[in-house]
Amino acid sequence: xxxxxxxxxxxxxxxxxxxxxxxxxxxxxxxxxxxxxxxxxxxxxxxxxxxxxxxxxxxxxxxxxxxxxxxxxxxxxxxxxxxxxxxxxxxxxxxxxxxxxxxxxxxxxxxxxxxxxxxxxxxxxxxxxxxxxxxxxxxxxxxxxxxxxxxxxxxxxxxxxxxxxxxxxxxxxxxxxxxxxxxxxxxxxxxxxxxxxxxxxxxxxxxxxxxxxxxxxxxxxxxxxxxxxxxxxxxxxxxxxxxxxxxxxxxxxxxxxxxxxxxxxxxx
Numbered sequence: 001x002x003x004x005x006x007x008x009x010x011x012x013x014x015x016x017x018x019x020x021x022x023x024x025x026x027x028x029x030x031x032x033x034x035x036x037x038x039x040x041x042x043x044x045x046x047x048x049x050x051x052x053x054x055x056x057x058x059x060x061x062x063x064x065x066x067x068x069x070x071x072x073x074x075x076x077x078x079x080x081x082x083x084x085x086x087x088x089x090x091x092x093x094x095x096x097x098x099x100x101x102x103x104x105x106x107x108x109x110x111x112x113x114x115x116x117x118x119x120x121x122x123x124x125x126x127x128x129x130x131x132x133x134x135x136x137x138x139x140x141x142x143x144x145x146x147x148x149x150x151x152x153x154x155x156x157x158x159x160x161x162x163x164x165x166x167x168x169x170x171x172x173x174x175x176x177x178x179x180x181x182x183x184x185x186x187x188x189x190x191x192x193x194x195x196x197x198x199x200x201x202x203x204x205x206x207x208x209x210x211x212x213x214x215x216x217x218x219x220x221x222x223x224x225x226x227x228x229x230x231x232x233x234x235x236x237x238x239x240x241x242x243x244x245x246x247x248x249x250x251x252x253x254x255x256x257x258x259x260x261x262x263x264x265x266x267x268x
Contacts, residue, residue, distance in 0.1 A: 031129075046095055047100060049112040091117075095111045
């Protein structure tokens with residue numbers, strides 16, 4: 001055995017493209033919205049959903065666009081001017097920590113996504129299909145009566161939803177949406193950190209960094225924490241655990257339910 005053999009080369013990362021979007025558009029859709037969420041596993045602040053609308057005339061995404069988790073903060077910020085000009089419309093919707101506590105994380109994701117779709121509809125009209133990252137359709141309303149809704153939830157009809165695992169890494173519209181959502185939510189958390197500096201949200205963006213967890217144990221949760229979750233110094237979390245039981249949630253959510261989530265987007 002050659003212990004000095006060179007390490008196996010890794011394949012170069014393929015840039016996100018519009019091939020999947022164009023297939024859906026050729027199948028009869030006029031407008032397609034790439035959609036992705038950020039902040040689902042955070043312990044504080046909103047959950048945010050980005051949307052970027054494209055059609056058959058949309059050209060390739062700006063150079064450097066990628067899943068926000070693969071980009072350094074400075075690289076994401078540098079993309080914002082170009083992303084502001086790319087596609088037909090773009091928006092980020094949010095659902096607050098209080099709304100998450102009231103209706104649960106799945107319904108809050110739907111609320112934020114519907115708000116983003118409503119925002120782009122004001123300029124380009126309703127989209128025909130949503131390309132959603134992942135394997136769980138949290139955007140479409142469940143067929144059965146939904147107990148987890150807010151009275152002011154937007155009533156726009158939800159378009160057809162097409163799921164694609166790792167769409168944020170392969171589909172340009174979804175990758176762009178992830179960058180927009182990440183940048184906007186991060187900026188919100190930096191601003192909120194000035195009101196609650198002990199939790200260090202300017203650094204951890206609400207995720208479970210050691211400093212954030214230590215502050216929770218010492219001070220308890222703020223009004224901007226998700227108090228229904230199992231946070232240090234609280235007895236919450238039972239309602240959220242009941243709601244997501246049996247749903248195909250990712251490791252980020254599972255860890256957050258236990259009060260252990262760290263920001264999957266970047267190291268502290």
